[in-house]
Amino acid sequence: MDLADALREEEIYWKQRCREEWLRSGDLNTKFFHNVVKGKRIQNRLLMLLDEAGQEHFAEGSKGNIAVNYFRELFRSSNPFDLETLFTGFPKRVSDDMNAVLTAAITEEEIKKAAFSVKGSSAPGEDGLTGVFYQKFWHIVGAQLTSEILVFFHSAVMPDGWNHTQLSLLPKIPKPTKMQDLRPISLCSVQYKIISKILSNRLKSILPEIISDTQGAFVEGRLISDNIIIAHEMVHGLRTNPRVAEECMAIKTDMSKAYDRVEWNFLEVLMEKMGFDRIWVRWIMSCVSSVSFSVLLNGNSHGYIRPERGIRQGDPLSPFLFILCAEALVSRLNTAEETGLLHGIKLSPFGPSVHHLLFADDSLLLCNATSTEAAEICACLKDYEEASGQCINLQKSSVIFGSKVSEERKLEIKRALGIHQEGGEGSYLGLPECFSGSKVNLLSFIKEKLQGRLNGWFAKALSQGGKEILIKSVALALPIYAMSCFKLPKDLCAKLTSAIVEFWWSSGSNRKKISWVSWQKMCKDKEHGGLGFKEVEKFNQALLAKQAWRIWSRPNSLVSRILQGRYFPRSSFLEANVGTRPSYAWRSILHGRELLAQGLLKKIGNGESVKVWTDNWIIDDVPRPPHYHPDAEVDLTLTVRDLIDDQSSAWNIPMVRQLFCEEDVSRVLNVKVNVDSVDTLEWGFSKNGVYNTKSGYKLAVVLQEKQVFPPSPALPPLERKLWRDLWKSKTTPKIKHFMWRALSGALAVKQGLKSRGITLDTTCLRCGSAEESICHVLFHCEVAKEAWERSQIPLPPGGFSRSSVWLNFFHLLSVSKRHSSEGSIRLSFPWVLWHIWKARNIFCYEKIHLDGATVLSRAMEEASTWFNLQLLPSESSHLSSLTRWQKPPVGTLKCNIASSWPDSSHNHGSSWIVRDSTGLPLFHSRRAFAPVFTEIEAGLATFEWSLKAAHDLKVKKISLEISSPILWEALSIPDRFPNLGFEISKSLRLMHDFDQCQLSLVPSVVNIIAEDIAVSVTRDHRYQSYIATGGPSWLSSMINLQAAG
Known part of the structure; x- marks a missing residue:
């Protein structure tokens, strides 16, 4: 275990130092982590700094003094005195109810x-303690820390030392030499972050109601893509709309050191004007004004700074405070428009006028192209700057003129603004402002970024398991930003795919490698023989369908109103045409709508608006109308309401059987009807009826497969089982990928090389007795045979197959599940395979022969080390109390609820068990329900049944525990499940009928008793429903164990 401990500690150490967030799992990638740390040290090290006079300084002390003096000056207040000009007519926005939410008593929970929401591995404060320290030792430090935090919320006085912050300087450019080239990131203490998180979580809940819809940053429900699409439409209008092109302009401004310049008295007055309660204002101002700094330079701390202004990058609260500050500018611009001094851009008579778009410190101001309105823009910005401390960087700002604005007027306006740079061909929020040229060239930066990330020297140290994570978490994530707004050209998609494929098969050298498995197969799910990668074109369309969904489902959002006014003023979004002179963003959204439309399903309420034969209201591979029975008469005016019995408000079963073909009768009868609600349109492939990119991508794959002729045969169940078992096998990701390559015929054996056109002798070099195939190398070569015979792993009765790798793997995976032989032996087969392959390569490239005994010894040693590592507590493991069942307080009963819903059969088993404050089970129940089509439907039915049972038992005070995250989300945030509103509301009403009711989401291990009872219905086919006193006898030992704590 000493070696296992050392290996785990070494990996954790270097992983913490490199802080690569994307690498969630893999092998012991210590070499990779070490390389990243070295690279970041080189990249971030500041060798020389220029002072204000341009003098070079190399000594650490001199550089530290330059940095400290720079920040002292930056954080010195400008002492604004005239705030009333900016706040004239500023509306109160925070209601009494909102203030009640914000200032409610802080609870220990x-x-x-x-x-526990503080990121465990994030950089620590000056005390060196990370979030994971507090989370792991909460049972020791939690009570004291909680007490001190409660004192802060009673007094609004920050404890000494909690708000001292080190400023870490990150380079904005390669090889920075000036302080302006460095970005300060505040390393706040975890104690302070907890306070900041509490305030942030409360503030976030009201932001959508108090922040203008022209601000797109940090507000729930708003995305950066909205701002990009609106800006794109505006710039497109400046080029193509005759009136806009002649009369309008856009001004893109850049705020210099925006966070660092926020004046504290401005922030305080702003919050008071908005209507925040004085208690809340005191909390916020204590967080902001009690800060002190020292500067971290090349690992050394320098100086002590007491700032007079500024909010910190790295403080969870800062982004939300900054957008509150920006509301002062929004109000000033709105006042100018209301008084006729500014006129925004209106792309059509039906759409809204827009005179500004803000995203954090990025501003796009829109107005008429006149010197008068330019002067008014300057006046608005000047009032905002003088009050808030903000400073516009004119050198980084630009003006985009309408295409028909004269040169003379352009010069006049640029002089009035003090901005001399023209835009239109640049970028906004990182994407092209306008697509006027080659789209491949305009978006080529995506490929360059991807190539740079994949070709980095650090990536060469990754195992195949690490590469998989890198591709999924980084390579396919890099283009998401652009793909969410624009359709990427086919050529660019092909180049991105090519870069990923080349990286996957490369081994760090510059030599071109063989792509042993097609990209199309690698994009299949793992249980279908692929690796679960995504095809770029389909992924792009799925992301654009998400944008289409947002426009359709949020018609009152600013981006939806602008697009509706421009492209579909008299029709619905789903019926909109491409229009005249459309923007590229609109064409891209319509591309996404093609996919969206094929997945929309009519959700049956009373059935009055759903046409039986023409609307898509049942789901097969895709939503569709039911197929009619050969003997049925088809009436195209027939509605679903006509199929519902008036007396029972349920399906008229004889009529359903008469009208529809046999295979669709069950589909129709499984559709729930609710005559008290109206019919709705929803996404047919998610649990809550809301579109998500994952299900959209799956639909895109299904639609493509349906177009292929002849259709691809379905994978046999045994083959799917083999792939599932392979990926579930207990071994390292590297070896899992090796086994995947072996089963996919993707190992570079001579037989495989010859099949790809390479001329060579295919005889096995080691034994010379047979052709070198994957099956021969791994199972029948002399070294392999000796290793397997010595391994004590049960071999097939007739020996390993000589021709089928599949049969041999099937045997090994089956043996690994048996409990008749020792676990360490039967589970070690992946390492045996891996070391047999390594021995083959050592012989081929180094001419060193290893016998079977040596190979087996190395395999077993490595397997033993890995299994010992799995027994150690993980870096992120939390308290054992979080994974133990907790007794309820005296006078309260606890009810654990669970449902079992296998996707393959749709059968539905449910259970609950009620226990008292001693842990003694009072009652339990089990029930088999009729099949349902989604997990959330099963969960809601179980939950409602359990609550009714508790009411029947006269329970007054109850603590409910569930382990289904999707059910928890539905009950906590019903708005996310509009298609299940009626079912959710019934359960919520039942909860309110108790004198006291608390609902908790717990891990499965805590809810294991209820889960086991529920699973017994679907797994063991125990369909008899019952309610009984006590607990089930077959689970008595586990119940007693939980009661004992």
């Missing part, structure tokens, strides 16, 4: 939740 809220503090604990905030503490």
